[in-house]
Amino acid sequence: MIEILNEFESQLDQGSVFALATVINTWRSAPRAEGAAMIILPDGTMFGSVSGGCVESTVVKEARELMGSGGEARRLSFGVTNEDAWSVGLSCGGEIEVWLETVEDQKVWRKLIELVRSNQGCVLVTGLEQYNGSRAIFTGEGLDELEALDLAEACKQAYIQHKTQISEGYFLNVFPSKSRLVIIGAAHVTLDLVKLAGAFNFETIVIDPRGIFTKEDRFGVKPDQIYNDWPAEVLPDIKLDADTYVVVLTHDPKIDDQALKIVLDAGVAYVGALGSKKTHAQRTMRLKDAGVPEEQIEQIYGPVGLNINARQPAEIALSIMAQIIGVKNQHL
Amino acid sequence: MFEQYLRQAQQLITEGRPFVVALVVNHVSPISGKPGDRAIVTDDGKLWGWVAGGCSQVIIIEEAMNVLNSGSPKLIQITPDPDNSNSKITKHKMTCHSGGTLDVYLEPVVPKPQIVILGKSAVAQKLETLGKAMDFQVLNRLDITRLTNSERTYIVVSTQGDGDEAALEQALSFKPVYLGFVASHKKAEAVKAILSGRGIPKEQLDTIKAPAGLDILARSPEEIALSILAEMVMVFRQQKGVVDKPVEKEKAIDPVCGMQVTIEGAQHVFNHSSIDYYFCCAGCKEIFSQEPERFLANKD
Numbered sequence: 001m002i003e004i005l006n007e008f009e010s011q012l013d014q015g016s017v018f019a020l021a022t023v024i025n026t027w028r029s030a031p032r033a034e035g036a037a038m039i040i041l042p043d044g045t046m047f048g049s050v051s052g053g054c055v056e057s058t059v060v061k062e063a064r065e066l067m068g069s070g071g072e073a074r075r076l077s078f079g080v081t082n083e084d085a086w087s088v089g090l091s092c093g094g095e096i097e098v099w100l101e102t103v104e105d106q107k108v109w110r111k112l113i114e115l116v117r118s119n120q121g122c123v124l125v126t127g128l129e130q131y132n133g134s135r136a137i138f139t140g141e142g143l144d145e146l147e148a149l150d151l152a153e154a155c156k157q158a159y160i161q162h163k164t165q166i167s168e169g170y171f172l173n174v175f176p177s178k179s180r181l182v183i184i185g186a187a188h189v190t191l192d193l194v195k196l197a198g199a200f201n202f203e204t205i206v207i208d209p210r211g212i213f214t215k216e217d218r219f220g221v222k223p224d225q226i227y228n229d230w231p232a233e234v235l236p237d238i239k240l241d242a243d244t245y246v247v248v249l250t251h252d253p254k255i256d257d258q259a260l261k262i263v264l265d266a267g268v269a270y271v272g273a274l275g276s277k278k279t280h281a282q283r284t285m286r287l288k289d290a291g292v293p294e295e296q297i298e299q300i301y302g303p304v305g306l307n308i309n310a311r312q313p314a315e316i317a318l319s320i321m322a323q324i325i326g327v328k329n330q331h332l
Numbered sequence: 333m334f335e336q337y338l339r340q341a342q343q344l345i346t347e348g349r350p351f352v353v354a355l356v357v358n359h360v361s362p363i364s365g366k367p368g369d370r371a372i373v374t375d376d377g378k379l380w381g382w383v384a385g386g387c388s389q390v391i392i393i394e395e396a397m398n399v400l401n402s403g404s405p406k407l408i409q410i411t412p413d414p415d416n417s418n419s420k421i422t423k424h425k426m427t428c429h430s431g432g433t434l435d436v437y438l439e440p441v442v443p444k445p446q447i448v449i450l451g452k453s454a455v456a457q458k459l460e461t462l463g464k465a466m467d468f469q470v471l472n473r474l475d476i477t478r479l480t481n482s483e484r485t486y487i488v489v490s491t492q493g494d495g496d497e498a499a500l501e502q503a504l505s506f507k508p509v510y511l512g513f514v515a516s517h518k519k520a521e522a523v524k525a526i527l528s529g530r531g532i533p534k535e536q537l538d539t540i541k542a543p544a545g546l547d548i549l550a551r552s553p554e555e556i557a558l559s560i561l562a563e564m565v566m567v568f569r570q571q572k573g574v575v576d577k578p579v580e581k582e583k584a585i586d587p588v589c590g591m592q593v594t595i596e597g598a599q600h601v602f603n604h605s606s607i608d609y610y611f612c613c614a615g616c617k618e619i620f621s622q623e624p625e626r627f628l629a630n631k632d
Contacts, residue, residue: 308563309566310565318558323548
């Protein structure tokens with residue numbers, strides 16, 4: 001859904017009635033996961049996809065029928081073994097269910113957009129058949145409209161596990177908030193780390209004053225923000241909170257230490273620093289001499305990453321990501 | 333020459349064979365090896381390419397085998413006057429007549445793990461995606477029969493109740509260096525009990541890592557996949573001895589220069605008074621053949 005949010009909003013703004021198709025259930029090797037969505041306009045124009053091309057034409061046909069008749073939201077099933085009305089299927093051998101509904105400009109949609117834009121995690125609850133497509137948003141503080149305790153607990157579990165799923169007749173669509181990963185230094189480990197962190201839904205920010213490293217074309221997966229500047233110039237403008245994770249990877253005390261002093265004082269969730277035990281001992285001495293309180297220095301994970309004898313950049317990135325996830329999960 | 337070297341290396345990587353890159357990083361004349369000269373030493377002790385003359389080659393091949401064994405790179409020096417007392421470089425005596433010094437960096441290239449994932453669970457899917465992103469070789473489960481080298485074989489069973497026992501039994505038959513089972517402790521114990529009842533010995537069942545993955549409090553399928561990948565890297569990097577420790581081969585002393593020469597397959601042999609003498613190079617053999625008694629007398 002998140003991938004079509006901009007288009008979704010612009011359709012709401014235009015005041016048009018349109019259809020929304022969302023994957024609510026998958027079995028085996030379905031091409032798109034639960035939560036994948038597509039918008040269908042009355043003229044058949046579509047944005048997004050629910051199957052990567054296999055069943056879209058049928059979904060569009062159904063959607064236009066629904067918009068024309070003003071009928072109720074419905075569940076569509078697709079699969080290779082399905083011998084019912086559907087002549088199309090999934091060549092990959094998977095099965096999917098799609099929830100098809102019409103959308104008008106309602107408060108709940110605006111709220112969803114606002115939450116996602118402001119990086120606040122939430123669960124969009126859709127009551128399926130027996131609940132007539134009713135809607136609510138769970139933000140952690142409780143359900144906005146529905147007040148069933150069981151449902152609130154199910155939403156909480158779905159959110160913690162980041163698992164979009166059907167639960168007791170409700171479709172729970174999870175929109176996790178992004179944590180922030182600030183990486184000081186843009187050498188090889190950083191390239192792999194940015195790629196991994198993206199897969200774990202982190203917003204990535206890379207800072208390196210050494211110009212040659214911050215050229216964007218070096219990155220297979222581009223960071224969300226990249227700064228060719230000193231940490232002391234950039235960090236004051238970045239949110240450094242309990243949802244922020246920082247690694248310093250330049251190997252250069254001039255750059256690393258500058259960043260460490262700032263982030264240690266800011267109370268971020270995690271600070272890791274690249275270098276051997278010996279390097280870290282020297283770093284500890286330098287920071288002490290610079291007046292950084294000892295209890296702050298002790299918070300540094302150094303040498304950075306889980307101790308898995310990582311050698312190559314990709315392995316080091318993996319050890320760091322695993323450590324960050326471990327720390328993050330402690331707080332849940 | 334350089335392209336040939338690259339092709340050779342690529343070929344070995346494709347075949348999944350371990351090898352060592354020997355690179356000359358420094359030299360003090362007079363010596364034939366120059367910085368940038370490089371060779372590949374394969375796990376059977378063959379050297380391809382050029383790093384130095386015959387006497388040094390023997391040392392380099394031996395050290396290359398050590399490097400394959402330890403899995404760690406090493407810098408060695410071959411010099412006429414080795415002094416190992418205060419140095420991080422392993423020094424060997426240069427026995428050739430040239431009398432120069434050669435620094436050679438030896439780096440092992442160990443085949444990456446081959447990962448096979450049994451099962452179609454969400455964890456299995458994420459593991460495949462992440463594994464590929466990390467440049468691991470993820471094999472299709474149908475390719476499991478192609479696995480030949482158990483040292484490279486990493487199997488993850490994530491069947492989630494759909495044929496757990498059969499998958500584990502199949503996995504165990506490959507004697508993989510890593511076998512992870514995505515399941516709770518309790519579930520794993522129950523499945524192991526069933527396998528034990530089928531006659532699978534305890535020491536085999538003990539090799540199953542369950543729950544699979546390092547403990548990072550993983551919850552989502554992605555996180556579990558990450559914890560398993562990290563565990564596989566750990567096992568991969570702990571693995572030592574990609575080649576069997578080379579058998580100590582019988583050595584002879586070159587009577588001219590005093591260097592050790594492996595008797596098996598020696599190239600420069602000279603028979604004198606019904607005794608075979610072994611030499612590091614044609615030069616030594618030539619000198620010896622002209623005046624054998626001089627060297628034999630010295631020895632006594």
